[in-house]
Amino acid sequence: MNRKRNQQLKIFGSILILTIVLVGVVLFQSASPMRKAKSQAVKISKNVAGISDVQDFYWFTRDKTYFTVVGTDNKNVEKIVFLPQDGSEAVIMNQKDGITNDEAIKKVLDMKKTKRINKVSLGIYKEKPVWEVVADSIESGLDYYLIDFKSGELVNEINQV
Incomplete structure (x- = not known):
């Protein structure tokens, strides 16, 4: 009985290790x-x-x-x-x-109520540099705010996506 249990543990351990390796490979490839x-x-x-x-x-x-x-x-x-x-x-x-990402986040937090900030990125929208601040909305879903890099003003807002 002991021998059978040891063999089952070896098989389970091998499957577990293989699963961990495969998940690691998938995560590495996705990034x-x-x-x-x-x-x-x-x-x-x-x-x-x-x-x-x-x-x-x-x-x-x-x-x-x-x-x-x-x-x-x-x-x-x-x-x-x-x-x-x-x-x-x-x-x-x-x-x-222009303003920093921390200043862009502060602008959004000063203007809007959000649960939390998820992501901040910097890019160009309609030929102007902007900070995109993505936040969890109070109600549900995500809110997207585009903050002008130079002035710090709100350029665009997309709510509850």
């Missing part, structure tokens, strides 16, 4: 597009804006998809590089010319 996009965006940002130290990377999709890299150049100037996914020309700005 691959993000890693690849970030890697390419960082490389391009180094070439076009001299970014030497990357602080943040954002994947932003509204009218178009943008990969946005925030970092400092070799003169320690904080820069933002907006890279359109379609390969059109990059837009380069200084961070000091």
Whole structure:
């Protein structure tokens, strides 16, 4: 009886290990597009804006998809590089010319009641740089707020998606 139980435990252990390995492989593969996009965006940002130290990377999709890299150049100037996914020309700005992600979050929290902030990203909407703040609404669903990067004003709001 002991031998049968030991064999069952070995089979169960093998299945458990195999399941853990398969879940790990699936998770690793699912994150691959993000890693690849970030890697390419960082490389391009180094070439076009001299970014030497990357602080943040954002994947932003509204009218178009943008990969946005925030970092400092070799003169320690904080820069933002907006890279359109379609390969059109990059837009380069200084961070000091606009508000930070924390300031964008504060603007949303000051204007609206939300359960919690889920995500913040930086991109271009209607040819203007914006912060997208995604929050859980009080009622249900998600609320999306686009905050103008330069002025900090609300540009667009989509409620309870």
